[in-house]
Amino acid sequence: MKFENxxxxxxxxxxxxxxxxxxLNIKQTTYSKYELGKINVPIDVFIKLADYYTVSIDYLVGRGKK
Incomplete structure (x- = not known):
């Protein structure tokens, strides 16, 4: 799954x-693979990204509003 959000x-x-x-304390290449959907994004990364951007995890995965 590609995470365009x-x-x-x-x-x-x-x-x-x-x-x-x-x-996120990860390599840039790993983050790139998250964006491209080449590897699964761990839940702890989703939580950190949601906090970083002040959005819901549902929004990050394309299931809801900010």
Whole structure:
């Protein structure tokens, strides 16, 4: 599953993959794979991203509103 909302939020907030990856304490290449849907996003990463962008996890996975 490709998570376009993760990429869109990052771009809307003028963040680079490297910046978000640093916040998550992961490699940029790993974060890129999350955005592309090449690897599954762990729930703890969803929680951190939801907190980072102040949105719901449902929104991140395309199931609801911000």
């Amino acid at each position: 993760i990429r869109n939020l990052r771009e809307d907030n003028d963040k680079t993959q490297k910046e978000v990856a640093a916040y």
